[in-house]
Amino acid sequence: MTICRAKDYKELSRKAANVIAAQVIMKPDCVLGLATGSSPIGTYEQLIEWYKKGDLDFSKVSSVNLDEYKGLNPENDQSYRYFMNTHFFDHVNIDKANTSVPDGLEPDSDKACRKYDEIIEKSGGVDLQLLGLGHNGHIGFNEPCDIFPSGTHCVDLAPSTIEANKRFFASETDVPRQAYTMGIRSIMLAKKIVVVVSGEDKSDILKKVVCGPITPQVPASILKLHPDVVIVADEAALSKM
Ligand code: F6R
Numbered sequence: 699m700t701i702c703r704a705k706d707y708k709e710l711s712r713k714a715a716n717v718i719a720a721q722v723i724m725k726p727d728c729v730l731g732l733a734t735g736s737s738p739i740g741t742y743e744q745l746i747e748w749y750k751k752g753d754l755d756f757s758k759v760s761s762v763n764l765d766e767y768k769g770l771n772p773e774n775d776q777s778y779r780y781f782m783n784t785h786f787f788d789h790v791n792i793d794k795a796n797t798s799v800p801d802g803l804e805p806d807s808d809k810a811c812r813k814y815d816e817i818i819e820k821s822g823g824v825d826l827q828l829l830g831l832g833h834n835g836h837i838g839f840n841e842p843c844d845i846f847p848s849g850t851h852c853v854d855l856a857p858s859t860i861e862a863n864k865r866f867f868a869s870e871t872d873v874p875r876q877a878y879t880m881g882i883r884s885i886m887l888a889k890k891i892v893v894v895v896s897g898e899d900k901s902d903i904l905k906k907v908v909c910g911p912i913t914p915q916v917p918a919s920i921l922k923l924h925p926d927v928v929i930v931a932d933e934a935a936l937s938k939m
Contacts, residue, residue, distance in 0.1 A: 699921065700928045701908070707896045707932055711740025714828070714894045714930045718745060719754055721826045721890070727758040731827035731885070733838075734763070734781045737894045738828055742786040749790045760796035762818050764829070764838035764885075767874040768810075768852060770802045776866055777802060800850065800878035807852035810878050814850040818884055827888035831895045834858045835903050835916035839879035842915045848883040852876055882920060891924055895931040901938040904931060908939065 704710035718741065721728055732738075748754045763778060772779035779799040787794055798817045804810035818824070829837050834856055840847055841856045854876055855863075864870040885891070895904050907918045908929070914920075921927045 699908070699924075701936070702928055702930045703936060704930060704932045706934075707740055710894060710896055710930050710932045711744050714738070714741040714892055715744035715748070717890075717892050717928060717930070718826060718828065719748060722754055722756065722759060725825060726755060727760075728825040729821045729823065730759060730761045731824040731880075731888050732761050732763045732782065732786070733828050733830050734765075734778045734785075735830040737830035737896055739785055741828070741894060746786065746789040754790070756790045756792040759792055760821060761792065761798065762821055762824060762880070763797075763799040765877050765879040766800040766802040768802055768807070768876040768878055769805075769874050772799070772802070776872075800880075802878065807878070811850040811852060814878065814880070815884070818850070818880065824884075824888035826890045826892065827885055829885070829891060829893045829918075831893060831900060831903060831907065831918055832859060833862055833899065833903055835907060835918045837882075837885060837893075837918045837921070839877040840882050840885075840917045842917060844914060846882040846914045846917065846920055849881040850878060850884065851881055852878055882917060886920065886924055888924075889926065891921060891927040893918070893921065893927065893929045893931075895929060895935040897932070898934040898937060900931075900935045904929075904935050905938045 766778045770777040800814045839853050860873045912919045
């Protein structure tokens with residue numbers, strides 16, 4: 699596990715975007731595993747800037763996203779499909795037909811998860827997985843629990859996740875209580891993983907992930923077993939280490 703220290707969010711975003719840009723340049727038809735949330739927004743903005751300058755080409759890239767709220771339709775401005783379109787896909791030349799997000803509108807959880815695992819498998823495997831880190835150590839929506847979940851599954855969101863994400867909704871009651879998420883095994887099968895962590899409020903959990911034991915109670919702690927992980931964090935997030 700490599701830790702890459704950035705001065706602030708802007709520098710963190712540029713460093714993370716550099717790793718992704720290198721991936722796209724080295725393998726133009728790569729599969730990117732993508733994340734939503736506030737942490738990767740600056741990374742996407744930087745990639746868009748380089749694309750507009752003519753330095754990057756996403757035409758052959760395909761992507762699989764980590765997660766989606768169960769019950770939200772893709773046009774809902776809080777859905778993760780909507781997030782990806784507005785923060786990234788609409789601004790670069792990626793073919794949206796080659797981008798995948800779990801189907802939040804599929805009410806049958808088993809079916810939705812099976813379908814998504816098939817999509818991940820058919821993609822040929824994720825070359826680079828971008829992750830954010832939840833305050834409780836979640837990655838994707840793999841919440842703290844007793845075992846590391848393997849494939850795509852439906853989760854009940856933890857109260858702390860609902861609390862953290864209510865800022866995006868009109869009120870806490872509007873936050874969906876369930877989501878479909880890629881499992882830990884699928885994340886760990888990515889060839890390379892980049893985790894973006896910003897802000898003092900992430901400093902305690904980042905210390906637990908890096909310095910604490912590997913446990914499903916801190917799902918991101920398993921990343922220590924992956925051979926190629928870089929955590930790009932700003933000074934505020936690294937302040938307890
Ligand atoms: C989003 C996701 C989540 C977030 C995490 C951090 O697709 O999978 O694990 O990365 O909740 O969210 P932010 O970046 O908003 O603090």
